[in-house]
Amino acid sequence: MICFPNAKINLGLNVVSKRPDGYHNIETIFYPVPVKDALEIVGADSFSFTQTGIPVDAPAEKNLVIKAMNLLKSRYEIPELNVHLLKAIPFGAGLGGGSADAAFMLKLLNDYCKLDISQEELEKLASSIGADCPFFIRNTPVFASGTGNIFEPVKLSLKGYHLCLVKPDVAVSTPEAYANVTPQAPHVSLKEIAEKPVTDWKELMINDFEKSVFPKYPVISEIKEMLYREGALYASMSGSGSSVFGLFREATGLKGLFPDCFVWEGQLP
Ligand SMILES: C[C@](O)(CO)[C@H](O)COP(=O)(O)OP(=O)(O)OC[C@H]1O[C@@H](n2ccc(N)nc2=O)[C@H](O)[C@@H]1O
Ligand SMILES: Nc1ncnc2c1ncn2[C@@H]1O[C@H](COP(=O)(O)OP(=O)(O)OP(=O)(O)O)[C@@H](O)[C@H]1O
Structure with a gap:
């Protein structure tokens, strides 16, 4: 069986408050985009994991695909498998690629082994793997709050728009990025802003990480300026x-x- 885990972009991101567990409450719109990995499982006599495409800098047991498989193995009967991941979504990118791989592995095994796990339960399992992971279980545009695990529908479609996605050769550490933000509740709800026309977003929609990440990695802010210069609406x-x-x-x-x-x-x- 094969599936194609896709990336996400965040349309706006407010870091609202720091939580007692060290994580942060956020508000963001998750939007799925068609930049894809490929993940294949084949029944086998003994387990194997192979990886091609962009080399993931983690040993097999730390790969989120295998973490997802082992999480299900600790609760359900899962047969031996050959697992292959073709990595095309860059990581350290804010695109949630690793989380997508894990979430799609949960869904793939749920189907392959006919486990009949509900969407709600899959989201719960996914949240124990990573903050971005539960979104990829439903994988439709949503307004997210909490740690990124509480979802509300949003009236928003970017169908027909052209996306240009650029990742420079620098990786930003997620924990470091959170540590450098001063949390603050937004004045206007992101959900309200997202439901306005895309042409209004430039003035209204903010990613709170830009303030601290841009001075450290000027190339990222230069790319943003170039995209606007080339006619981006947002x-x-x-x-x-x-x-x-x-x-x-x-x-x-x-x-x-x-x-x-x-x-x-x-x-x-
Ligand atoms: C920045 C985003 O990609 C926005 O969608 C996510 O919030 C990050 O999601 P992720 O990479 O799946 O995050 P995780 O692997 O769960 O967490 C990495 C680290 O980021 C910080 N973290 C993450 C999510 C969150 N809501 N608050 C946090 O403070 C924590 O220090 C955590 O140890
Ligand atoms: N299947 C996987 N794909 C990508 N990275 C993985 C995978 N499994 C484990 N990792 C580890 O996770 C790290 C990337 O995590 P990171 O959160 O920075 O990337 P991301 O996928 O771009 O997501 P985010 O949106 O959270 O930034 C890699 O350096 C790698 O060590």
Whole structure:
């Protein structure tokens, strides 16, 4: 069985407050985008894990795909499998690629082994793997609060817009990014802003991580400025960085502008 875990972008991100458990309450819009890994499982006599594409800098047992498999193994009967991950979503990017792999592994095993685990339970399991993970169980645009695990529907579609996603050759550490933000409740709800036309977002929609990440990694803010210069209606860093996305009305051909960067351009479904 095969599946294609996709990335997400964050449309706005407010770090609202620090929690007693060390995590932060946030408000963000998660939006799935069609930048994809490939994840395959095949029944086997003994377990194996192989990985191609962008090399993940973690040993097999620390790979989030295997963490997800082991989490289910601790609760359910899971047969021996050959697992293969083809990594195409850059990491350290704010694109949630590792979390997507884990969430899709939970869903894949749920189907393959006919475990009949509910969506609610899958989201609970996913949240024990990573803060971005539960979103990928439902994988539709949502307004998220809590640690990013409480979801509300949002009236928003970017269908037909062209996305240009750029990740420079720097990786931002998520814990460090959170540590450098001063939490503050937003004055206007992000959900309200997101339901306004995309052309209003530039003035209203903020990613709180940009304030501390941009001075440390000026290349990220330069990319954002370039996307606006090229006609983006809205541009922002995604999550805690280092990727930046621009939303355009027309097809873009900006790859040549960003040498040494990962660039993905395409129309949103
Ligand atoms: C920045 C975002 O990508 C926005 O979607 C997420 O909030 C981060 O999600 P993630 O990478 O899945 O995060 P995790 O792997 O669970 O956590 C990494 C670290 O980020 C910090 N963290 C994460 C999520 C959150 N709501 N508050 C936090 O303070 C914690 O220090 C945590 O130890
Ligand atoms: N399947 C996986 N894909 C990517 N990274 C993985 C995977 N499994 C484990 N990791 C580890 O997680 C780290 C990347 O996590 P990180 O949270 O920075 O990346 P991300 O996928 O871009 O997500 P985020 O949106 O949270 O930034 C890698 O350095 C790697 O060690």
